[in-house]
Amino acid sequence: MSVRTRIEAKLREAFAPERLFVIDESSHHAGHQPGFDGAxxxxxxxxxxxxxxxxxxxxxxxxxxxxxxxPEIDEGLHALAIEPAAPGEETRW
Structure with missing residues (x-):
């Protein structure tokens, strides 16, 4: 199971979201650190x-x-951007 899939499952179980997007932005960070290929x-x-x-x-x-x-952070998730909202609150997405 991919990191994205695990994150999505945990968030759905814990928060029962109306809307949920888990976006893997790893490829955008390739080369930011020596040896990082955007895994x-x-x-x-x-x-x-x-x-x-x-x-x-x-x-x-x-x-x-x-x-x-x-647990995902402990297993190597390097960066986590979080954009949470309650129903009815404005979002930029």
């Missing part, structure tokens, strides 16, 4: 809208997602 699953972006975030601060939302995905 799949190292740089991910999460765009999520879920009722579970209603009433939570932006920081609390980020912490909840980061804590959930800590």
């Amino acid at each position: 799949e699953g190292s740089h991910m972006r999460v765009r999520i809208v879920a009722a579970a975030f209603t009433g939570m601060t932006r920081l609390a939302r980020h912490r909840a997602i980061t804590e959930l995905l800590q």
